Amino acid sequence: MSFSGEIKAELCGAEIKKPCCLGAECYGAWLFSRCFTLRESAWVTECAPAARRAMELCAAGAGVSAQLYYAVSRRQKPAYRVTLPDPSERARLLEAFGHSGYETNLRINRAPLEEDCCVQAFLRGAFLTCGTATDPRKAYHLEYAVPHKNLAGDLYTLLGEIPAFRAAPAVVQRKGGYAVYLKESGQIENLLTYLGAPQAAMELMQVKMFKEAKNNINRKTNFETANMDKTFSASARQTAAIAAINDTVGLDTLPPHLGDLARLRLQYPDMTLRELGERLHISRSGVNHRLQRLLELGERILEEKGVENIL
Ligand SMILES: [Zn+2]
Structure with a gap:
C-alpha cells in the first residue's frame, strides 16, 4: 500500500466522538471533491475505506445518499467512483453547509467550523478526498490537491491557524487545480498526528531518524x-x-x-x-x-x- 493509502486507512479508523464533528468531516470530504456542485459530477479514489467513509459521512452528516461504482484510476489501478446522481440530493448537500451552488467562487464557510474539534475533523475529511503524501523514504511532501483557487487560499489560511501547531504550507498552481502542500518533515508529522494518523506520523519519524543516522555515517566516512x-x-x-x-x-x-x-x-x-x-x-x-x-x-x-x- 502507498504511504497515502496507509494514512487514509488509518484516518478512516478515527472515531468521530461528537455530532458537530460528523458534519464538519462530511463538509471537508465533499467540499474538496469535485462533487460539491449542482452539476452532475463524480470523483475517483483508489482508497476503498476513504470512498466508503465519504458515503457514510454524506448520509450521517447531511442525510444525503451517494452512489459508489467501481472504476479504474488514471494510474490504471482499481478505484471507486463516488457520485450524487440525484439533483435534489446535490442541492441538499450544498445547503447543509450554507452553500447554494450558484457562488462564483467556492470558499470555505467557517460557520460549521467554529469549534477546534470541527476544524480537525474538516481537515481530516478534506485529506481523505484530496490529500496525498509521498513515501518519506523518497521525499517529505504532503499535499491537498484543491480544484479551485480561492478554496486553496482558504485552506492555506486554515492550516496556518491550527492551535496545536502552526503549519506553514505553500500553494502552487497545478494542471487542473492547486496544491496546498507541506515540505518540512516535522510539520507533516504534526499534521498527521493532528488529523488522527499517529502511526503514519511515527513511521515518518522512524524513516527520518534512519536517514539522519545514515547521513551521519556518510559524512564521517567522507571526513x-x-x-x-x-x-x-x-x-x-x-x-x-x-x-x-x-x-x-x-x-x-x-x-x-x-x-x-x-x-x-x-x-x-x-x-x-x-x-x-x-x-x-x-x-x-x-x-x-x-x-x-x-x-x-x-x-x-x-x-x-x-x-x-x-x-
Ligand atoms: Zn466538533
Missing part, C-alpha cells in the same frame, strides 16, 4: 577519507625528503631527534602525526615541527641536485 588523503600526500612529501637526505648525506648526519623521526617515518609512511608522536614521546606539534625541518633539509638537497620540488 575520515579526506583526512586520510591529506595524511598520505603529506607523508609522501616527507618520505621523499627523508629519502633524499638518506641517499646523499645519510640519516646518521642528522641530530638524533631528527634522525629517529626520519627513520620512523620511512618505516611507517601511513602513520599520523599523533601516532608518530606517541612512539617518540613527543607532542603532535613537536612531530610537525621536526618534519618541517626534515622537509626543508631534503628540499634543499634536492634543489642543489637540480630537482625543483618534491611531488
Whole structure:
C-alpha cells in the first residue's frame, strides 16, 4: 500500500466522538471533491475505506445518499467512483453547509467550523478526498490537491491557524487545480498526528531518524577519507625528503631527534602525526615541527641536485 493509502486507512479508523464533528468531516470530504456542485459530477479514489467513509459521512452528516461504482484510476489501478446522481440530493448537500451552488467562487464557510474539534475533523475529511503524501523514504511532501483557487487560499489560511501547531504550507498552481502542500518533515508529522494518523506520523519519524543516522555515517566516512588523503600526500612529501637526505648525506648526519623521526617515518609512511608522536614521546606539534625541518633539509638537497620540488 502507498504511504497515502496507509494514512487514509488509518484516518478512516478515527472515531468521530461528537455530532458537530460528523458534519464538519462530511463538509471537508465533499467540499474538496469535485462533487460539491449542482452539476452532475463524480470523483475517483483508489482508497476503498476513504470512498466508503465519504458515503457514510454524506448520509450521517447531511442525510444525503451517494452512489459508489467501481472504476479504474488514471494510474490504471482499481478505484471507486463516488457520485450524487440525484439533483435534489446535490442541492441538499450544498445547503447543509450554507452553500447554494450558484457562488462564483467556492470558499470555505467557517460557520460549521467554529469549534477546534470541527476544524480537525474538516481537515481530516478534506485529506481523505484530496490529500496525498509521498513515501518519506523518497521525499517529505504532503499535499491537498484543491480544484479551485480561492478554496486553496482558504485552506492555506486554515492550516496556518491550527492551535496545536502552526503549519506553514505553500500553494502552487497545478494542471487542473492547486496544491496546498507541506515540505518540512516535522510539520507533516504534526499534521498527521493532528488529523488522527499517529502511526503514519511515527513511521515518518522512524524513516527520518534512519536517514539522519545514515547521513551521519556518510559524512564521517567522507571526513575520515579526506583526512586520510591529506595524511598520505603529506607523508609522501616527507618520505621523499627523508629519502633524499638518506641517499646523499645519510640519516646518521642528522641530530638524533631528527634522525629517529626520519627513520620512523620511512618505516611507517601511513602513520599520523599523533601516532608518530606517541612512539617518540613527543607532542603532535613537536612531530610537525621536526618534519618541517626534515622537509626543508631534503628540499634543499634536492634543489642543489637540480630537482625543483618534491611531488
Ligand atoms: Zn466538533
